[in-house]
Amino acid sequence: MVDKVEGWGRDIVLLLPNLVIAILIVIAAAFVARVVRGGVRKVMERVTNHAPQAKNVANLIATLAYVVVLAAGTFIALGTLGADDVVTTLLAGAGVVGLALGFAFQDIASNFIAGVLMAVRNPFVVGQIVETNGYMGTVKELTLRSTLIETFQGQTVIIPNAKVFQEPIVNFSATRHRRVDLGCGVGYGDDLEKAERVALEAIEGLDVRNTSRPVQLYYNEFGDSSINFTLRFWVDFSKQTDFLDAQSQAIKALKVAFDQNEITIPFPIRTLDFGPNGGVALSEMQLNTSRGDA
Incomplete structure (x- = not known):
C-alpha cells in the first residue's frame, strides 16, 4: 500500500506541470470563446441589418461558436494531460450521437437551417403582407422552426420554414x-x-x-x-x-x-336560335306554332 501511494504521489508530482498548463489552456479557451461569441453576435446583427426576427439566430450562432471554441480548448487540455484515448472516445461518441440525431430529427433540422438562412436573407419581416405556399396574409411571427401567417379571413397558418424557404415568396409590402x-x-x-x-x-x-x-x-x-x-x-x-x-x-x-357621358357597359347577351337549320327568330317560331294550332 505504501509503495502504491508513493507511486501515485510521484505520478501526481510529474503531472502537476501538465495539469497547470491544461488548466491555463481551459481558462484561455473560455476567454477566447467569450470574445468569439461577442464578435459573432455583432457580425450576425450587421449581416441581418439588425432585423428583429434575426436576434434569436444571432444569439444561437454566437452560443454555438462559444461551445465549439470551449470544446476545442478542453480537448487540447486533455491531450496535454496525455488523455488522447479519452479525446478519441469522446469524438467518436459525439460523431455517432450526431449521426443518430441527424437521422431522427432531419425534418426539425431542415426547418431550423431554413429558419437561420431566412433570418440572414431577410425576405420579409413581421407585419408585412406575403403570399407563399398558397396562403396570403400578414406575417405575425417568425421562429427558428416555422412562420406564422394570419390570413385576411382571420385564420392563423403555421408553415414550416423549410417549405417557406423552398417555395416562391411574394412580398406585397416590400416596395410599399x-x-x-x-x-x-x-x-x-x-x-x-x-x-x-x-x-x-x-x-x-x-x-x-x-x-x-x-x-x-x-x-x-x-x-x-x-x-x-x-x-x-x-x-x-x-x-x-x-x-x-x-x-x-x-x-x-x-x-x-x-x-x-352615355357610355355603356354591356352585360352579356345571348341570341337563341330555334330553327332546325338556323336563322329562325323566336317570335316567328311562336307565330308559326300558333298558326299550326289554329
Whole structure:
C-alpha cells in the first residue's frame, strides 16, 4: 500500500506541470470563446441589418461558436494531460450521437437551417403582407422552426420554414406600393377614343391614386358583348384595405363617369336560335306554332 501511494504521489508530482498548463489552456479557451461569441453576435446583427426576427439566430450562432471554441480548448487540455484515448472516445461518441440525431430529427433540422438562412436573407419581416405556399396574409411571427401567417379571413397558418424557404415568396409590402388592374368593357357602338378619355379622367381624379405614376388604359380583346380594356394605376400600399379601397373607388368613379357621358357597359347577351337549320327568330317560331294550332 505504501509503495502504491508513493507511486501515485510521484505520478501526481510529474503531472502537476501538465495539469497547470491544461488548466491555463481551459481558462484561455473560455476567454477566447467569450470574445468569439461577442464578435459573432455583432457580425450576425450587421449581416441581418439588425432585423428583429434575426436576434434569436444571432444569439444561437454566437452560443454555438462559444461551445465549439470551449470544446476545442478542453480537448487540447486533455491531450496535454496525455488523455488522447479519452479525446478519441469522446469524438467518436459525439460523431455517432450526431449521426443518430441527424437521422431522427432531419425534418426539425431542415426547418431550423431554413429558419437561420431566412433570418440572414431577410425576405420579409413581421407585419408585412406575403403570399407563399398558397396562403396570403400578414406575417405575425417568425421562429427558428416555422412562420406564422394570419390570413385576411382571420385564420392563423403555421408553415414550416423549410417549405417557406423552398417555395416562391411574394412580398406585397416590400416596395410599399401596388398596382390596381381594373378590367371593364364598352359597347361595340361606343366611341373608343371617347371612352378611353373619360375612363382616364375618372381614375386620375381619385385621391387614393399614387400620382408619381400615370394611369394607363389598354384595350385587349373583342368580347362576346363588349370591347374589353384594362385600367392600370398605382396606390401606396401598407395594408390590404389600401388596395381594396382603391379598387372600389375606381369602380364607382368609372361607372359614374360612363353614365354621365352615355357610355355603356354591356352585360352579356345571348341570341337563341330555334330553327332546325338556323336563322329562325323566336317570335316567328311562336307565330308559326300558333298558326299550326289554329
